[in-house]
Amino acid sequence: xxxxxxxxxxxxxxxxxxxxxxxxxxxxxxxxxxxxxxxxxxxxxxxxxxxxxxxxxxxxxxxxxxxxxxxxxxxxxxxxxxxxxxxxxxxxxxxxxxxxxxxxxxxxxxxxxxxxxxxxxxxxxxxxxxxxxxxxxxxxxxxxxxxxxxxxxxxxxxxxxxxxxxxxxxxxxxxxxxxxxxxxxxxxxxxxxxxxxxxxxxxxxxxxxxxxxxxxxxxxxxxxxxxxxxxxxxxxxxxxxxxxxxxxxxxxxxxxxxxxxxxxxxxxxxxxxxxxxx
Amino acid sequence: xxxxxxxxxxxxxxxxxxxxxxxxxxxxxxxxxxxxxxxxxxxxxxxxxxxxxxxxxxxxxxxxxxxxxxxxxxxxxxxxxxxxxxxxxxxxxxxxxxxxxxxxxxxxxxxxxxxxxxxxxxxxxxxxxxxxxxxxxxxxxxxxxxxx
Numbered sequence: 153x154x155x156x157x158x159x160x161x162x163x164x165x166x167x168x169x170x171x172x173x174x175x176x177x178x179x180x181x182x183x184x185x186x187x188x189x190x191x192x193x194x195x196x197x198x199x200x201x202x203x204x205x206x207x208x209x210x211x212x213x214x215x216x217x218x219x220x221x222x223x224x225x226x227x228x229x230x231x232x233x234x235x236x237x238x239x240x241x242x243x244x245x246x247x248x249x250x251x252x253x254x255x256x257x258x259x260x261x262x263x264x265x266x267x268x269x270x271x272x273x274x275x276x277x278x279x280x281x282x283x284x285x286x287x288x289x290x291x292x293x294x295x296x297x298x299x300x301x302x303x304x305x306x307x308x309x310x311x312x313x314x315x316x317x318x319x320x321x322x323x324x325x326x327x328x329x330x331x332x333x334x335x336x337x338x339x340x341x342x343x344x345x346x347x348x349x350x351x352x353x354x355x356x357x358x359x360x361x362x363x364x365x366x367x368x369x370x371x372x373x374x375x376x377x378x379x380x381x382x383x384x385x386x387x388x389x390x391x392x393x394x395x396x397x398x399x400x401x402x403x404x405x406x407x408x409x410x411x412x413x414x415x416x417x418x419x420x421x422x423x424x425x426x427x428x429x430x
Numbered sequence: 431x432x433x434x435x436x437x438x439x440x441x442x443x444x445x446x447x448x449x450x451x452x453x454x455x456x457x458x459x460x461x462x463x464x465x466x467x468x469x470x471x472x473x474x475x476x477x478x479x480x481x482x483x484x485x486x487x488x489x490x491x492x493x494x495x496x497x498x499x500x501x502x503x504x505x506x507x508x509x510x511x512x513x514x515x516x517x518x519x520x521x522x523x524x525x526x527x528x529x530x531x532x533x534x535x536x537x538x539x540x541x542x543x544x545x546x547x548x549x550x551x552x553x554x555x556x557x558x559x560x561x562x563x564x565x566x567x568x569x570x571x572x573x574x575x576x577x578x
Contacts, residue, residue, distance in 0.1 A: 196493020196519040197486075198462055198470050202564045203517060203524035320504040327500035327511040329528065334501030334511040340530035342563065370545055372503050 287360045287400045294396045294417050295362045296355040301396075301417035303427030306410065310379040311423045318423035324372065332401030335420070337368025351387030353394065353402050362402045373397065376423060381408050395425065458556070458572025460486060460495075465565030477556055478576040482510060484533065484558070486570060493519040495526075495568075497558065499533050507542045507551055508535040512560060531560035535574075 292298050311318040326333020330340055339348065344365065353362040364387045367373045377384060382393060382405035391413040393405040398420060407413045416425040458475035476487040482502055486495040495517055499510035510533040515526040534557040536542045541550040544557070551557055554577075558570035 195490045196488045197460070197472065197495055197517060198464075199495075199517050199524075199526055199562075199566060199568075201464055202526045202562045202566050319502075322502060322504045322508075324502065325500050327513045329513060330501065330511055330530075338511055338530060338532055340528075342529050370505075370509075372501075 285360060287355075287362050293398055293400060295353065295400050295402060296358060296360070297396065297415050297417075297428050300428050301415075301426045302429040305419070305422075306380070306416070306425040306427065308376075308379050308422070308424045309410070313422055313424070315421040318375070319372070324420050326398040328399070331365060331399070332373065333398040335371065335398045335418070336365065336373035336401060336403060337371045339365055339368070350384065351404060353387055353404075362400060364401075364403050367403055372420075372423075373403070376418065376425075377403075377405060379423070380411050380425065382406065382411060456487075456489070456572070456575050458486065458570055458575075460488075461567075461569045463567040463569075475570065475572060476575050477570070477572050478578065479535070479556075479574050480578040484556070493517065497533065497560075506536075506538065507544060508537060509533070510535065512558075515560065515562075527563040529561045529563045531558070531568075533558050537577075 287295060294301060307313060308318070316323050324335075326335065329342070330338060331344060332339070344363075348365045350364045350366050352364055354360070355362070367377060367384050376395075385392065385404055385406050387394070387402065387404035391407065393407050393411050393413060394402060394415045395405065396402050396415065396417045398418070405411070411425065415428040417428075418424075419426050456474045456476035458473075458477045460472040460475045462470045462472070464470075472489055474489040476485075478485040478487075482499045484497040484499065486497070488494070495515065497512050498514045498516075500513045502508055502510040512528055512531040512533055515528055517524045517526055534544060534551060534555075536551040536553060536555040539553045541552050541555075543550045552573060554574045556570060556572055556574055558568070560568040562568070
């Protein structure tokens with residue numbers, strides 16, 4: 153072997169390896185005006201800002217279970233669940249903001265099991281008092297009707313009635329930091345705003361608000377509505393299909409020949425709607 | 431003369447093998463954009479999928495990002511939502527508080543198109559987009575090196 157051939161082979165090897173060395177390892181870029189990120193501690197991934205103690209005097213965000221959802225705007229029509237009649241009843245306009253301490257005789261009429269109250273006048277509307285709180289996002293499903301969904305199942309016409317068949321056999325589990333566990337879309341609880349609200353259901357008995365948001369396309373929730381031929385609409389008016397999804401989420405839809413007005417719970421395993429017991 | 435060419439050819443083959451070994455083992459690219467706008471790019475990130483958890487190992491093997499997902503919606507491309515993200519680095523473990531994110535997995539052997547995306551997701555491809563509550567954006571694109 154001559155020196156020349158060794159040199160040639162070495163040169164070829166070096167040339168071939170150069171791209172590999174150039175590709176390996178982190179590269180940092182950034183505009184000159186911006187300060188560089190803190191140096192990575194012992195290399196690895198530089199997420200130092202996210203692991204360092206907060207310098208913000210404000211307290212750290214609450215864990216998902218304790219996060220306070222945005223209060224629905226009072227301009228949004230709201231509805232009160234009425235278990236006995238499966239019918240949300242329209243509630244009052246924003247102009248009628250009243251002091252919280254003011255008596256509300258219109259809501260003192262019991263309407264069946266669960267002692268939920270409806271206005272005496274069906275058409276009457278009133279904003280929910282500001283003391284009402286949002287339902288915890290990770291506290292079961294069905295809202296005020298929890299445990300009451302035992303009616304005859306409305307079969308999904310497009311999905312075989314077998315567990316998780318709709319998800320290619322893969323079990324679907326809610327992701328707790330998202331509204332509805334992510335069933336209706338990737339709505340992180342930390343980023344929900346009034347802009348996304350599509351009405352709300354209000355439980356006047358327990359002073360609880362169940363906000364509803366726009367269903368995102370290409371999600372399990374959108375597929376469910378599509379399977380039943382349902383179109384989402386703003387919660388509030390009476391005689392709607394009220395669908396309670398995972399983690400106390402709720403959306404409303406216009407009834408059709410397949411799904412009559414009333415309260416329904418989603419069975420995530422079979423992708424079906426289960427109505428509230430008569 | 432033949433000996434010289436053989437040697438040179440052998441060099442090329444060895445170099446090609448080394449290059450292939452480096453790039454085929456882990457092709458993930460992770461981009462971290464800090465809240466101040468500065469960006470770090472990590473190439474050759476090793477990506478492992480274990481159940482619904484993704485493990486991303488930095489190219490220097492000194493850091494591992496664990497992403498636990500849920501709400502996986504299985505279409506041709508599986509879309510999951512990240513629930514928790516944990517950084518294992520320098521002998522310590524830190525939870526990275528997420529604001530939101532999405533994980534796309536192409537578990538098929540064919541390239542699949544993503545909604546609103548110009549480029550398809552390659553076979554066994556992974557696309558991860560995260561935003562932390564501190565305003566850091568983390569994006570990962572690559573293929574699964576291991577599936578358990």
